[in-house]
Structure formats: structure tokens, C-alpha cells
Amino acid sequence: MDILLQQIINGLVLGSMYALIALGxxxxxxIIQLINFAHGEVLMVGALTSWSCIGLMQxxxxxxxxxxxxxxxxxxxCVVAACLNFCxxxxxxxxxxxxxxxxxxxxxxxxSILLQALAMIIWxxxxxxxxxxxxxxxxxxxxxxxxxxxxxxxxxxxxxLATLVYLVNYTRLGxxxxxxxxxxxxxxxxxxRPDMVISATFIIGAVLAAIAGxxxxxxxxxxxxxxxxxxxxxxxxxxxxxxxxNLAGAVxxxxxxxxxxxxxxxxxxxLTGGVxxxxxxxxxxxxxLIIILTLRPSGLMGERVADxx
Numbered sequence: 001m002d003i004l005l006q007q008i009i010n011g012l013v014l015g016s017m018y019a020l021i022a023l024g025x026x027x028x029x030x031i032i033q034l035i036n037f038a039h040g041e042v043l044m045v046g047a048l049t050s051w052s053c054i055g056l057m058q059x060x061x062x063x064x065x066x067x068x069x070x071x072x073x074x075x076x077x078c079v080v081a082a083c084l085n086f087c088x089x090x091x092x093x094x095x096x097x098x099x100x101x102x103x104x105x106x107x108x109x110x111x112s113i114l115l116q117a118l119a120m121i122i123w124x125x126x127x128x129x130x131x132x133x134x135x136x137x138x139x140x141x142x143x144x145x146x147x148x149x150x151x152x153x154x155x156x157x158x159x160x161l162a163t164l165v166y167l168v169n170y171t172r173l174g175x176x177x178x179x180x181x182x183x184x185x186x187x188x189x190x191x192x193r194p195d196m197v198i199s200a201t202f203i204i205g206a207v208l209a210a211i212a213g214x215x216x217x218x219x220x221x222x223x224x225x226x227x228x229x230x231x232x233x234x235x236x237x238x239x240x241x242x243x244x245x246n247l248a249g250a251v252x253x254x255x256x257x258x259x260x261x262x263x264x265x266x267x268x269x270x271l272t273g274g275v276x277x278x279x280x281x282x283x284x285x286x287x288x289l290i291i292i293l294t295l296r297p298s299g300l301m302g303e304r305v306a307d308x309x
Contacts (some may be wrong), residue, residue, distance in 0.1 A: 006144040007262045013150045013219065015258020016157035020212040021235030022242070022250040023164065024205030030245035031181045031201050032097065037108040038088060039209055040232020041115035042081050046210025047130075047217040047227060048123050050077040054131050066133030070214075078210045084115075085206035086199055094195070112229075119225035127224040130217040153215045160208060161251060168247065173200060181245075234261075234285070241289050243299030252300060261285050 021043060028036045053073040057064065092111050096104045134152065138145040168174040176197045179187035184194040216231060217223045234257060242253025264284030292300065 005142055009144055009146050011259035011262030013153050014262055015255035016153055017212045017215055018235050018238045018258050019251045019254030020157055020208045021231055022239040022254045024209050025236050025239040026245055026250040027201050027205050032198055034104050038111040038115060040228035041112050042085050042206050043209040043213035043231060044119060044228030045084055046077040046081040047213035047223045048119060049080045050214045051128060051130060051223050070133045074214050077214060078207045081206040081210035082203045085202045089199055089202040116225055123225060125225060127222050130221050130223050149218050237289055240299055243301040246301045249299055249301035257285050260288050
């Protein structure tokens with residue numbers, strides 16, 4: 001049971017990061033029906049930017065508390081990621097908005113490869129150790145352990161998700177986002193500016209991705225130019241799992257995916273004598289995904305759309 005509890009904690013931490021990234025996918029898809037495959041690279045740029053900022057601030061402010069440096073680096077990384085995603089939308093996606101869906105999809109893949117190449121040039125290809133800015137001493141809970149970094153990850157995820165839900169449901173921008181997702185032409189006639197709303201959606205998604213990237217780097221202790229590919233792929237899987245285009249579905253899909261991966265690699269791996277361990281983590285998540293999509297193609301919380309003659 002202590003192994004199971006430990007894997008549940010690990011799964012909640014992992015799923016929280018997946019949920020933040022998946023929200024960026026599902027928000028963009030819900031408004032313009034586009035899968036932004038460069039989203040994982042925005043996460044990578046945010047994490048590497050924070051790594052650079054932390055190094056500079058540790059030299060400039062040697063006596064500053066770790067949490068202050070981490071907070072300042074997170075703010076700067078969010079600004080850089082938001083500007084990057086804004087430029088990506090305006091330069092790469094906006095001219096193709098009325099094109100066949102295959103064109104922006106291929107463009108998104110191209111942007112992803114371009115960002116990886118630029119990051120490799122700027123930050124070099126070798127992995128870099130991410131500084132430990134919070135206390136490494138873990139807390140024990142019924143035989144399981146959780147670190148201050150993991151507690152921060154859970155807290156930041158909860159606050160970010162609550163803020164996003166409030167933004168979408170109770171603000172003018174949120175109403176404009178929902179109107180644009182419903183029908184952009186009618187929304188424009190009612191005074192909504194779809195281009196501004198779409199850009200704001202990309203900016204919000206980039207901020208969430210940057211926060212997730214910093215949390216990912218803090219939890220695993222390393223950053224490199226390819227670090228965004230796997231989290232981006234898993235978060236896209238979580239968004240599809242929960243129901244692409246549904247905010248609550250993205251959160252539930254991310255958390256469930258994290259729990260499935262963690263319990264599958266740890267608890268089930270222990271029961272099978274290590275045959276199905278951490279090296280086969282992806283098997284459990286994608287098997288469950290295939291089963292769910294076979295039984296419910298729209299995802300767990302996706303709407304069923306009736307076929308019309």
C-alpha cells in the first residue's frame with residue numbers, strides 16, 4: 001500500500017503538469033479547431049529561459065532566497081513564452097486560418113522543428129542541470145514521501161486552473177472566447193474581435209505551458225532542447241482522452257493519464273517483478289487511451305455529435 005500511495009502522489013504531480021499543458025491544446029482547438037503541435041516547444045523555451053534567468057540572478061543576487069529567484073524567473077519565462085506564441089499565431093497560423101486543415105497542421109509541425117533547432121543553437125544540445133531552489137528535504141505521509149517542489153507543483157496547478165476557470169466563465173474575455181468558439185462570424189457582428197480573442201488564447205496557453213515547463217524542470221532536475229516533445233505528446237493525449245475542446249476534460253484527462261502512468265510503472269511494475277516497469281510507462285497510458293476512444297471516440301467528456309443526413 002505504501003508503494004501505491006507513493007505512486008498516487010507521483011501520478012497527481014505528473015498529471016497536474018499534463019493538465020496545464022493540455023489546457024493550451026484544448027483552448028486553441030476549441031476556438032479555431034487547430035492542433036498546435038508547437039505547444040510542447042513553447043514549454044521547452046519557457047523552461048530554458050527560466051534556467052538562463054536563474055543563472056544570471058544567482059550571480060547578480062547571491063544572497064537572494066531561492067523562491068524569489070524562482071518567482072522572478074517564472075515571470076520572465078511566461079512573458080517570453082507569451083510573446084513567442086503570439087508571434088507564432090500571427091505569422092504562422094493566422095494566414096492559414098481559412099486554408100484546409102492539413103496546411104496549418106503541417107505548419108505547426110514545421111514550427112515545432114524550427115523552435116527545437118533554434119533552441120539547440122541558442123542553448124546548445126547538451127542537457128543542463130536545473131538548479132534546486134527549494135528545500136530538497138521531503139515530507140513523509142503514511143510511508144510515502146513528497147518534496148516541497150511537488151507540493152508547489154500541486155498548489156500552482158490548482159491556482160492556475162481556478163484562475164482559468166474564473167477567466168473563461170466570469171470575465172468579458174471569457175465570454176468573448178466562448179462566443180468566438182461558438183461562431184466567430186456572429187461574434188464579430190456582436191462586437192467581438194476574433195483576432196484579438198484568438199491571440200489572447202494563444203498567450204494564455206503559452207503562460208500555462210511555461211509554468212508547466214518550469215515545474216517539469218524543477219521536478220526532474222534537467223532541461224534541454226528536446227524536453228518539450230514528450231510532455232507535449234502526452235498532454236495532447238490527455239486532451240484527447242478527456243475530450244478535446246473541453247477544459248474540464250483536459251484537466252481530468254491529464255490527471256488520469258498521470259495516475260495511470262505512475263501506477264502502471266510503479267505498482268504494476270512491482271507486481272510483475274519489474275517486467276512492466278518505468279521503461280514501459282507509455283504502454284499503460286496508451287492502452288487505456290485506445291480502450292476509451294474505442295468505446296467513446298469523443299473522449300470522456302466530449303460531446304456526442306449526431307450524424308445528419
